[in-house]
Amino acid sequence: xxxxxxxxxxxxxxxxxxxxxxxxxxxxxxxxxxxxxxxxxxxxxxxxxxxxxxxxxxxxxxxxxxxxxxxxxxxxxxxx
Numbered sequence: 001x002x003x004x005x006x007x008x009x010x011x012x013x014x015x016x017x018x019x020x021x022x023x024x025x026x027x028x029x030x031x032x033x034x035x036x037x038x039x040x041x042x043x044x045x046x047x048x049x050x051x052x053x054x055x056x057x058x059x060x061x062x063x064x065x066x067x068x069x070x071x072x073x074x075x076x077x078x079x080x
Contacts (some may be wrong), residue, residue: 016041018071027074033037036071043067 010016026032043049046066049060 002034004062004069008069023070023073023078027070028045032074041066045071 005011008015010017010019027036043060043064043066045064047064049057049064051057051060
């Protein structure tokens with residue numbers, strides 16, 4: 001199974017660069033920070049949601065992966 005980032009085509013460096021730039025533009029704005037806070041409250045990237053059924057759990061985990069991708073792509077790059 002492909003990761004969500006693979007489904008988005010982010011393995012291609014040009015596509016990833018454009019997507020990351022768009023995420024940074026959106027989620028660095030005051031409104032974008034509010035939206036990201038709501039997304040993280042609903043499906044925090046570091047949590048593992050458990051649903052009432054296996055299907056509910058799988059759906060919630062997929063939603064978490066989407067939030068994690070948006071969060072990761074909205075951050076500035078840190079180099080050491």
